[in-house]
Amino acid sequence: MKKIILPLLFLTISAHAQTGPGGVGSKTNNVLWLDANSLNLNNNDPVSSWTDLSGNNNHAVQATSSKKPVFLTNEINGHPSISFDGSNDVLNISSHITSSAISIYTIYTSSSTNTEGVLTIQKHALMRGNNILYSLSESPGYKHTISKSNGSYSIVQFNTDASASGSQMQLSSGNTIIAQTRNSLLNRGASAIGARITNGGSEGLYLSGKISEVIIFNTQLNSAEVKIINSALESKYNLSTINSNLYSFAGTHSNNIIGIGQESDGSNLSARGMDSLQVSNPSSMSNGDYLLIGNDNAGFSTNTNVETGLAERWNQTWRADVTNTPGTVDLEFFLGANGFASPDDYVLLIENGDGDFTNGGTSIHETGRTFSAIPSPSIKFTGVSLTNGAYFTLAEKESSISSVKSGEWNDVNTWSCTCIPSNTDIVSIVSPHVVEVNSNAEVLNLTLNSGASMTFDGLDTLKIYKSFDINGNFSSGTATVAAMGTSASAISLSNGSNNRIDFNNLYVNSTNGLNLANGGWAISNNLQVSSGGMNVSSADSIVLLSTSSKTSQILPSMSNAFTGDFIVQRYISTRNSGFANISSPITNATFNDLDDDLPISGANGADGNANAVGGGIFYSLYKYNTFSDKHDTITDINEKMVTSRGYEIYLMNTLNTFNAKTIDFIGVPNTGNVKAKYTNIITQGWNLVGNPYHSFVSWDLVKTHTSIPNLYPTYYIFNTDNGAYQQLNSINDPIAPSQAFWVYQPNTGGYYQEFTESTKVNSNSATFLRKKYKNPHFKLKINSLDNSFANELNFNFNAIATSDMDIMDIPNLPSPIQEAPSITAKARNSTEGLILNSLNPLDEHQLIPISVKAGITGSYEINAENLDALFNNYSCAFLKDKATNQSIDLIVEPNYHFEAEKGESDRFELILSNNYDQCHNLLEDNSFIQKLDSKLELRSASNQWFLDYTLSQENTQLSISVYNLAGQEVIAPIEFSANGAGSYAIREIQNLEGIYLIRVISKDGIINKTVKL
Structure with missing residues (x-):
């Protein structure tokens, strides 16, 4: 993407229009601001000038080498201090501060027990003694004293108004405060730090201690301003003040904390400190409401750690602490030399989660975006809503493309960029344009505006990498829509068109999946979710369609692919009245899913009970009990349909005919491995099994995967045309969605058949029987x-x-x-x-x-x-x-x-x-003679060995063991139960070569046979 960066034409203008500490005040009332962090000195370097940050150039200076204090690094919470030796070190303030009204902050410590001067200006002085701090007033002279422990840093605050005498003053150290009536103001001859200055201007009572910061306002601050500055200093230095800290995120964002707020005696409604950020214009500020913001000092270079749809962002991030309800605010970023995007591509990026701007949870704010070039480039956003703990930064969005006429997607003349959109582009199709996708296409964000149309002319694929908002007319034809890529959040498809959106094919292969939202959706052909999952909880509905001509299907997909309910349809054609074999393609289905579509009798459903021929209730729902080899009636319409279990239901509208009907199941489609429950395991004899998927499956693949010995490769489905169970081949005839089927296991049982995604077969056939079995017999x-x-x-x-x-x-x-x-x-x-x-x-x-x-x-x-x-x-x-x-x-x-x-x-x-x-x-x-006597016999045929048996109808436990000539058992014993007549293929010995002994043990005896394999 081509970036347009405005050249900087204002190099003589300061990068920051200065305001006071905590974003309080300006150079007009913030007459002095000394912060040791501003000095670029090494540890123990002498300090000849302490730079004033207020913008008034009122620096604290010392030209005499012997009187210079020294700079100490890492003194208080990682911040430096200026150390005064108590002998003669002092810093003189360039311009005498003569204000009567005053608000003073200083952060200092001293271990001395002597009386010493901390700060002197014309009409006020802060002094200290042994474990005390005091300010002075005169006529008569008075010490307003508060306790302050020696040897520990404190945030000291002093304020009073401009009255000549009789006004209240406040003095605090840490969380201790006094409020007293003062006498008249002082009249000292100079302003200095680290000593007491007399009326005549001479120095004395030098400080033996360390000072990190000094702030002086020429006004008495209101309580909101006091709380903001206290919170900023408390977070910066990890020291307590007289107020509760309004900022909780100093652990990661403790730099340049600014704030706005309001109390009954005043407010601070616009804030900017040493940062490139200004916050202002709260929409609903009331007493007790505050918004404080700090940054992580990561700097103004850019990185690409952003979600799809964005190009880059500043490294530096800010974090908001919201107290009560200050409302929305305006945020203005002063770019200086740090601009990185075209004015129209700047966005405010807000992250309300973990501070990671790549893994979801971000929102983009563009409202009120205004670029100003004079006096210094800035970008402003209005009406910004910040939640407590929100992270934010300045970012660049990818440039957008819109249609300029009706035409083909791959025609450059269709688009405003005179290009073909790619997977990094934000694209809009605007009314009344009709855009036809005439080959494979891809896009980052796509919006189909109301009144616009989108069509497809073939089997092409439209790949969406972040979002698709459909507000106009959408016709997918025979094409595929694919949600693709590694977006940090789920790809979103939203329907605002007031019509159901029908996809032919929908394919999901995205790291964080696909969300369908709003309106109705349908899929007529294929659905596949390879990765990331598909969440339809926010959609009004989604239908997997089935008609007389074809049925949708879910192709092999990931496990637990879906969240939210689908309407899964199954078309049943016109046929003779009779039983049908049916199963559920969803989890947690009940027979209620069928009751609204089919007449059901005997289960206390909506249609009540029909009478059977000869009297009594006619039961139209059955399940097969493999343990008792009989059909059990289903008498409760709310009974759960067990996944992968088959059921029989009598279909009829008249005595002779069932009219074509589309049934539907409502729930989460089954995906991943589906293993039989105990109630529908494969046992000896007939078993009624159900296809658990909304797709065709191969019973041969299920059988192979599950490794059920001797299971016959055909299956049976009831045919209402001839009233018999029709044999079908498991290789040539896949089993339809919602289809149940019968399989026969000649001996042994207890096998948990398992369907897997790999057993699915691609077919969109509309009928239960895909094609008639070509019987070779x-x-x-x-x-x-x-x-x-x-x-x-x-x-x-x-x-x-x-x-x-x-x-x-x-x-x-x-x-x-x-x-x-x-x-x-x-x-x-x-x-x-x-x-x-x-x-x-x-x-x-x-x-x-x-x-x-x-x-x-x-x-x-x-x-x-x-x-x-x-x-x-x-x-x-x-x-x-x-x-x-x-x-x-x-x-x-x-x-x-x-x-x-x-x-x-x-x-x-x-x-x-x-x-x-x-x-x-x-x-x-007529020589046929039945031989029903019990027997066990080992037989070889076509290089295979079989155990033939004739047993009673009671289950008999059989065990087969194989030994080599040394008497060693060479395979694990084969144990199974059988009854009646049958044969067991001993496939376990097919890979053996040599001479072995086969031993068969039953309750009636043992047979041994030496064989050559």
């Missing part, structure tokens, strides 16, 4: 010819399968619709119906018992589908109907029509063979 499908319901039985050909129940067999998940049919197979060692039956194609022939369930009495059809998968393994296939003694050659006629009574029947057999004669023999032989 040969299958038998049963259809009711009297209703729309159907079901299918799949056969998987795999060389590790057996005729017994194995790890690739999946039991049937019964439809919750009683009228729906089903078709299942049976393994040799189990009576459980299978919906997926794995067969070993190395077996020459297969005879599989087939059961059907007729949901209603009526007509049914069985269709053989995907015969190519069958032909790869067997050349003949017959379906035998034992009820009618018909045999159907599925190769010739893949469809079979039959009548059935309501209920279940084992009336069919499927015969497969590579020999046509063998098929006919099996049709006549």
